[in-house]
Amino acid sequence: MLEIQSIKKSFGKNTVLDGVNLKIEKGDVVVVLGPSGSGKTTLLRCINFLEKADEGKAIFGDIQVDLHKASKKQINTIRKRTAFVFQNYNLFNNKTALENVTEGLIIGRAIPKDKAIKMGKEALDKVGLSEKYNAYPSELSGGQQQRVGIARAVVLNPDIILFDEPTSALDPELVGEVLEVMKTIAKEGTTMLVVTHEMSFAKDVANRVIFMDGGVVVEEGSPKEFFENPKEERTQRFLRRVLPEDYIYNI
Amino acid sequence: MSNGLDFEFLIDTFFIALSGVPVAMIITVISLLIALPLGFLLALTRINKMPILSQFSRVYVSFVRGTPVIVQIFIIYNSVPLLLATIFEKYNIQMNVYDVNPIWYALIVFSLNTTATLIEVFRSAINTVSKGQLEAAYSVGLTTVQAFIRIIIPQTLVVGLPNICNATVNLIKATSLGYAMSLPEITLKAQVAANASYNYIEAYMDIFIIYLIICSLVEYGFKRMEKRLRKYKIAPAA
Amino acid sequence: MEKYFDATYIWESIPTLIPYLKVTFIVAGLSVLFGSLLGLILAVMKLGKNKISQNIAHGYTTVLRCTPSIVLLFLIYYGVPAIAINFGINLNDMSAAFFVVITFTLQFGALMSEVIRSAYESIDKGQYEAAVSVGLSNTQAYWRIIFPQAFVVALPNFGNSLLELMKEGALAYTIGLIDVMGKANLIIAGNYNSHALEIYIGLSIIYWILSILIEQFFLKLEKIFSKGKKNLKTV
Ligand SMILES: Nc1ncnc2c1ncn2[C@@H]1O[C@H](COP(=O)(O)OP(=O)(O)O)[C@@H](O)[C@H]1O
Numbered sequence: 001m002l003e004i005q006s007i008k009k010s011f012g013k014n015t016v017l018d019g020v021n022l023k024i025e026k027g028d029v030v031v032v033l034g035p036s037g038s039g040k041t042t043l044l045r046c047i048n049f050l051e052k053a054d055e056g057k058a059i060f061g062d063i064q065v066d067l068h069k070a071s072k073k074q075i076n077t078i079r080k081r082t083a084f085v086f087q088n089y090n091l092f093n094n095k096t097a098l099e100n101v102t103e104g105l106i107i108g109r110a111i112p113k114d115k116a117i118k119m120g121k122e123a124l125d126k127v128g129l130s131e132k133y134n135a136y137p138s139e140l141s142g143g144q145q146q147r148v149g150i151a152r153a154v155v156l157n158p159d160i161i162l163f164d165e166p167t168s169a170l171d172p173e174l175v176g177e178v179l180e181v182m183k184t185i186a187k188e189g190t191t192m193l194v195v196t197h198e199m200s201f202a203k204d205v206a207n208r209v210i211f212m213d214g215g216v217v218v219e220e221g222s223p224k225e226f227f228e229n230p231k232e233e234r235t236q237r238f239l240r241r242v243l244p245e246d247y248i249y250n251i
Numbered sequence: 252m253s254n255g256l257d258f259e260f261l262i263d264t265f266f267i268a269l270s271g272v273p274v275a276m277i278i279t280v281i282s283l284l285i286a287l288p289l290g291f292l293l294a295l296t297r298i299n300k301m302p303i304l305s306q307f308s309r310v311y312v313s314f315v316r317g318t319p320v321i322v323q324i325f326i327i328y329n330s331v332p333l334l335l336a337t338i339f340e341k342y343n344i345q346m347n348v349y350d351v352n353p354i355w356y357a358l359i360v361f362s363l364n365t366t367a368t369l370i371e372v373f374r375s376a377i378n379t380v381s382k383g384q385l386e387a388a389y390s391v392g393l394t395t396v397q398a399f400i401r402i403i404i405p406q407t408l409v410v411g412l413p414n415i416c417n418a419t420v421n422l423i424k425a426t427s428l429g430y431a432m433s434l435p436e437i438t439l440k441a442q443v444a445a446n447a448s449y450n451y452i453e454a455y456m457d458i459f460i461i462y463l464i465i466c467s468l469v470e471y472g473f474k475r476m477e478k479r480l481r482k483y484k485i486a487p488a489a
Numbered sequence: 490m491e492k493y494f495d496a497t498y499i500w501e502s503i504p505t506l507i508p509y510l511k512v513t514f515i516v517a518g519l520s521v522l523f524g525s526l527l528g529l530i531l532a533v534m535k536l537g538k539n540k541i542s543q544n545i546a547h548g549y550t551t552v553l554r555c556t557p558s559i560v561l562l563f564l565i566y567y568g569v570p571a572i573a574i575n576f577g578i579n580l581n582d583m584s585a586a587f588f589v590v591i592t593f594t595l596q597f598g599a600l601m602s603e604v605i606r607s608a609y610e611s612i613d614k615g616q617y618e619a620a621v622s623v624g625l626s627n628t629q630a631y632w633r634i635i636f637p638q639a640f641v642v643a644l645p646n647f648g649n650s651l652l653e654l655m656k657e658g659a660l661a662y663t664i665g666l667i668d669v670m671g672k673a674n675l676i677i678a679g680n681y682n683s684h685a686l687e688i689y690i691g692l693s694i695i696y697w698i699l700s701i702l703i704e705q706f707f708l709k710l711e712k713i714f715s716k717g718k719k720n721l722k723t724v
């Protein structure tokens with residue numbers, strides 16, 4: 001459903017993505033792991049055109065775009081088929097929770113207002129924020145803000161949702177509520193590409209894990225293979241660092 | 252002078268000075284209406300480093316903020332008639348440049364001046380509204396224009412509100428220099444009244460009180476607005 | 490009256506005007522000196538616990554913020570001698586500079602009180618607590634930790650207030666002070682009001698250059714003094 005071919009991106013002399021390939025089928029939950037600075041965020045941003053790749057191709061169902069030379073119209077089409085959940089939420093500060101969720105529907109998609117509001121309320125209900133329709137971001141906790149962020153993405157019913165470390169700005173006690181919501185929408189068959197450091201999410205929810213380092217995909221496989229039997233030396237080192245106990249246990 | 256204040260004059264002149272308030276307010280409001288959008292657009296040219304326009308705004312801001320308003324007034328007041336006279340002559344327009352209502356000069360000076368202030372206000376306010384807001388707007392399918400109108404500009408106004416309040420108060424105060432263009436505003440009206448009897452202290456007390464009332468009201472209005480809009484402020488990170 | 494534009498008047502006016510910057514500087518310097526003292530007192534009142542002195546200081550600042558310089562200038566120029574005469578003091582022969590300095594001291598004091606207050610409040614309470622926790626006395630904590638940091642925060646605002654003062658000071662000509670602005674008006678009057686535009690352009694160039702110099706000076710100062718702050722950013 002989404003295929004990314006040999007995407008490359010440099011910032012000055014710093015090559016951040018050095019030919020990454022990616023294939024995601026409908027309903028897949030793909031988790032991207034990798035050390036900080038390995039280019040995970042840049043990959044997601046290039047897919048959504050928040051960053052312009054130097055080269056690469058995206059095949060999106062029936063459409064094919066050059067990631068470097070995409071036209072405005074193509075960019076808009078792809079953005080309408082994708083949604084993004086940001087590490088620092090990026091809720092619109094001047095809009096209530098409900099307005100945040102309906103903004104893309106009413107303005108971006110020209111859906112009638114009353115219908116959009118109905119959809120927005122449903123989305124907020126789904127993430128457990130029925131009480132907070134009219135709260136502004138400044139009146140919400142981090143976990144609540146991120147749940148609005150997820151509702152804002154889900155309501156657009158996109159072909160795929162891109163998550164960039166959705167829980168890493170949160171206090172530890174708030175991580176659970178967000179992961180729970182992500183698990184729910186994954187179970188409903190939402191296609192997701194998730195950058196995260198939450199290994200439990202990768203193990204329990206993902207059906208594929210990709211390990212990136214130095215701007216390339218080092219290894220990929222099912223969570224079971226990946227965690228129990230990593231093939232690459234670099235993957236093993238990474239897992240030893242992030243899961244010391246599990247790793248020893250599994251061996 | 253030691254015989255104390257002339258209260259009758261004080262009260263009479265208060266109302267004379269008060270009759271200059273509409274002119275001061277008209278100039279303030281129109282100048283703001285011109286300067287707010289212009290300042291915003293020029294701030295964008297600076298942030299996006301647009302060639303020529305951004306250098307132009309930089310020099311413009313530097314000059315306006317580096318010279319006294321009274322000097323700017325004298326420059327406009329002496330140059331515009333010269334320009335107009337040349338134009339009138341060239342196109343054979345039968346009109347005397349000295350018949351031009353001084354309110355026009357005041358509008359030119361104060362809109363140009365306030366624009367410069369607001370360029371700086373918006374520049375820092377836009378920088379405060381994070382890039383993430385624009386990206387989030389793109390990610391839900393808004394175009395750049397839609398994102399600015401619905402997300403970026405409202406937030407910029409909220410962040411910049413205290414400074415916009417300052418700029419407004421400074422603008423109102425600066426209209427007191429309209430006397431230099433023979434503009435019949437608060438200060439000039441009271442001055443003229445005082446000239447007859449040399450009751451300058453009373454006249455200036457009247458002016459002082461009027462500005463105090465106007466500026467306090469404006470500040471109060473802005474404070475209320477700030478309070479109402481406080482919840483739009485940037486949300487805490489965690 | 491000739492009404493054409495002659496740029497040579499601009500270049501000729503500048504050397505005539507520059508010596509009069511001395512008056513501008515003296516008046517501004519004295520106002521800054523006394524105004525900073527007044528600002529410090531007002532800031533202490535605002536930061537103190539006494540509600541009455543807090544209200545007085547805040548009220549003073551509000552009133553001054555709402556008063557156009559020209560209005561304050563004339564109030565002082567006419568009002569101070571009128572009050573003084575009741576105490577048997579005759580100030581009618583005082584030079585204009587005297588009233589100008591009073592006016593701008595009052596105004597600069599109001600500006601500075603806010604600059605000092607906000608600089609002080611911007612310093613995190615933790616700084617004081619940390620200082621005391623490593624054994625510094627109350628006074629040491631203030632002198633060695635709080636004030637140096639507050640100073641750096643206040644510096645750019647102090648620079649801005651200074652520029653503001655210099656520009657507002659141009660109005661002193663209205664009560665007869667012969668500074669650069671006053672001299673420019675004299676030159677124009679001497680020319681029977683012709684070529685006013687050229688003289689004012691010359692004057693604006695002087696002010697502009699002066700502002701840029703002051704601005705650059707404060708940017709340099711900020712760089713020198715904010716060395717310790719760099720660490721904050723990279724962390
Ligand atoms: N806008 C940018 N300009 C310059 N360098 C950038 C930019 N964004 C990211 N980088 C660099 O790209 C590299 C990868 O960053 P990123 O994709 O955020 O990694 P990750 O999300 O895996 O931690 C880092 O070295 C970072 O410094």
Ligand SMILES: [Mg+2]
Nearest residue numbers: 040041042165
């Ligand atoms: Mg990242």
